[in-house]
Amino acid sequence: MSARRRRLMGTGLEVTVPILLLVAWGLWSANSEDYYYPPLTEILETFANTWLFERVGSDVVPSLTRMFGGYAIAIVFGIGLGMAIGLSRRGRIASAPIVEFLRAIPPPALLPFAILVIGVGASMKVFIIAFVCLWPILLNTVDGVMGVDPTLRETTRVYPITAADRIRNVVLPAASPQIFAGMRTSLSLALIMMVISEMVASTNGIGYFVLESQRTFAIPEMWSGIILLGILGYVLNLGFVLVERKLLRWHRGARMSALG
Amino acid sequence: MEGAAPTVPAGAAAPARRARPPDWSLPWLSVVGVLALFEVLPRIGALNQDHFPPISETLARLFEELGTAGFWEAVGNTLQGWALGLGIAAVLAIPIGIVIGSSNLLYRALRVPIEFLRPIPSVALIPLAILVYGTGLQSKVFLAAFACFWQLLIATLYGVQDTDPVATDTARSFGFSRMQRLFRVTLPSAVPYIATGVRIASAVSLILTITAELVIGAPGLGQSINLARSGGNVELMYALILATGILGLLLNMIFVRAERRLLRWHPSQRLAKEATP
Numbered sequence: 001m002s003a004r005r006r007r008l009m010g011t012g013l014e015v016t017v018p019i020l021l022l023v024a025w026g027l028w029s030a031n032s033e034d035y036y037y038p039p040l041t042e043i044l045e046t047f048a049n050t051w052l053f054e055r056v057g058s059d060v061v062p063s064l065t066r067m068f069g070g071y072a073i074a075i076v077f078g079i080g081l082g083m084a085i086g087l088s089r090r091g092r093i094a095s096a097p098i099v100e101f102l103r104a105i106p107p108p109a110l111l112p113f114a115i116l117v118i119g120v121g122a123s124m125k126v127f128i129i130a131f132v133c134l135w136p137i138l139l140n141t142v143d144g145v146m147g148v149d150p151t152l153r154e155t156t157r158v159y160p161i162t163a164a165d166r167i168r169n170v171v172l173p174a175a176s177p178q179i180f181a182g183m184r185t186s187l188s189l190a191l192i193m194m195v196i197s198e199m200v201a202s203t204n205g206i207g208y209f210v211l212e213s214q215r216t217f218a219i220p221e222m223w224s225g226i227i228l229l230g231i232l233g234y235v236l237n238l239g240f241v242l243v244e245r246k247l248l249r250w251h252r253g254a255r256m257s258a259l260g
Numbered sequence: 261m262e263g264a265a266p267t268v269p270a271g272a273a274a275p276a277r278r279a280r281p282p283d284w285s286l287p288w289l290s291v292v293g294v295l296a297l298f299e300v301l302p303r304i305g306a307l308n309q310d311h312f313p314p315i316s317e318t319l320a321r322l323f324e325e326l327g328t329a330g331f332w333e334a335v336g337n338t339l340q341g342w343a344l345g346l347g348i349a350a351v352l353a354i355p356i357g358i359v360i361g362s363s364n365l366l367y368r369a370l371r372v373p374i375e376f377l378r379p380i381p382s383v384a385l386i387p388l389a390i391l392v393y394g395t396g397l398q399s400k401v402f403l404a405a406f407a408c409f410w411q412l413l414i415a416t417l418y419g420v421q422d423t424d425p426v427a428t429d430t431a432r433s434f435g436f437s438r439m440q441r442l443f444r445v446t447l448p449s450a451v452p453y454i455a456t457g458v459r460i461a462s463a464v465s466l467i468l469t470i471t472a473e474l475v476i477g478a479p480g481l482g483q484s485i486n487l488a489r490s491g492g493n494v495e496l497m498y499a500l501i502l503a504t505g506i507l508g509l510l511l512n513m514i515f516v517r518a519e520r521r522l523l524r525w526h527p528s529q530r531l532a533k534e535a536t537p
C-alpha cells in the first residue's frame with residue numbers, strides 16, 4: 001500500500017472510528033432496560049438539562065475555583081521551594097528524606113487529617129489540593145534546576161550577573177520544560193483531589209453532585225456528571241498543552257536550531 | 261574547564277573555615293529537627309494538642325498498632341486491593357498496548373477514543389462502582405484497575421512506538437518474521453517504558469485503593485484512618501497515616517529496585533551508572 005494511501009486511510013480511521021463507537025453505544029443502549037446503564041440519548045438529554053447551564057453556578061464554579069486556587073498555591077510554593085532546594089546542594093541533601101516521605105503518603109490518606117485540622121469547608125479542599133499538587137512541581141523543579149547545563153551555569157558566574165538575575169533569566173527558563181512536566185502531572189492530581197474531597201466532605205461541587213445522584217438513585221444525572229468530569233479532564237489537559245506549547249516555543253526553537 | 265589552580269600570594273592568610281556539619285549528617289539533622297518541632301510545639305501549646313498530638317505519642321501508638329491483628333488485617337486488605345488492581349490492569353493493558361502500538365492503523369483508529377477515555381478521573385467512577393460492585397473488594401479493584409489500565413496502556417504504547425526504526429528494519433532485512441521482530445527487537449526496547457509505567461501504576465493503584473477505602477468504606481487502611489478520625493482517636497489516625505506513608509515508600513522502593521535489576525543490561529541503566537560520580 002502506498003504511503004499516501006496509508007496516510008489517507010489513517011486519517012479516515014481517526015475520524016470515523018470514534019463516531020462509529022458513539023453510534024454503537026447509542027444503539028446498544030437504546031432499548032436498555034438496565035437500571036444502571038440508561039440509554040445514551042437519555043444521558044445526553046439529562047446532561048443538557050443539568051449542565052447547560054443550570055448547575056454551572058452552583059456546582060461547576062465552586063469546584064473549579066477551589067481546584068485552581070489549590071493549584072495556583074502549589075505552583076507558587078512548588079517552584080519557589082524547588083528553586084531554593086535545587087540551587088543548594090546541602091539543601092537537597094538535608095530535605096531529601098522529608099520530601100521523599102511526605103510525597104509517598106497517598107493523598108487520600110491525608111483527607112482525614114485535613115478534615116480534622118481545617119474542617120469541611122472550602123479552605124480544607126484548597127489546602128489538600130495545594131498540598132498534593134505541591135510535590136510533583138517541587139520535585140520536577142529541583143530536577144530541572146539540577147539539570148541546567150553546567151557550562152551555562154559557570155558562564156553566568158564569570159560575568160557579574162546578580163544572583164536574582166541569574167535565577168530569573170537563566171535558571172528558571174532552562175528548568176521550565178521540566179517544571180511544566182511537573183505542572184502537568186499536578187493538574188490531573190488537582191482534578192482527582194477536587195473530586196475526592198467533594199465526595200468526602202462537601203455540600204456542593206461536581207464530585208458531590210455525582211455521589212449524591214448515586215445516593216438518590218438519579219442514575220442519568222450520575223452519568224451526566226461522570227461525562228462532565230471526563231470532558232473537564234480532557235479540556236484541562238488540552239488547555240495545558242496549548243499553553244505549554246506557546247510558552248515554551250522559544251525552547252523548542254532553540255533546540256531545533258541547535259540541531260541545525 | 262582546564263586551568264592551573266590559582267596561585268595564592270605567599271603570606272596571604274587562608275580564610276578561616278566555619279565549622280559546618282558534614283554532608284552525611286544533614287538528612288539526620290533535618291529529620292530530627294522536624295520531629296523535635298512536632299514534639300515541642302504541641303506540648304507548649306503553640307499547636308493545638310487536640311489536632312497535633314506530640315509526635316512521641318503518635319509513634320508510640322504506631323508501635324502499639326504493629327502488635328494488633330486488626331492493623332495487619334487492614335494492611336492485608338489494602339495490599340490485596342492494590343495487587344489485584346495493578347495485576348488485572350497489567351494483564352490487560354500490556355498486551356493490548358503491544359498490539360495497538362505495533363499497528364499504525366490500529367493506533368490511528370483508536371487514538372481519539374483513548375485520548376477521551378484516558379483523562380476521565382477514575383474517582384469519577386466511584387458512584388458507579390458502588391452501584392455495580394457494592395462496597396467491598398470488587399469496587400476497590402475495579403477503580404484501581406481502571407486507573408492503572410490507562411497508565412500502563414499509554415506507557416506500553418510509547419514504549420513500542422519508540423523502538424528504533426533502524427533496529428526493526430535491520431531485523432526485517434535479515435529475514436526475521438513479525439513475531440521474531442516483536443520478541444527480539446520491539447519488546448526489549450519497550451521494557452524500560454513499561455517498567456516505569458508499572459512503577460507509576462503501582463503508586464496509582466495504592467492511591468485508588470485507599471481512596472475507595474476512604475470514600476466507600478471498603479475495609480483497609482483508608483477506612484481505618486477515617487474511623488480513627490471520626491471516633492476522635494487522633495493519635496491512631498496519625499499513626500495510621502504514617503503507616504500508610506511507610507507502605508507507599510516500601511512499595512516504591514521495591515519497584516525501583518526491581519526496575520534496576522531488570523534493566524541492568526539496558527544501555528540507559530548502564531549510562532546512568534557511569535554518570536553518577
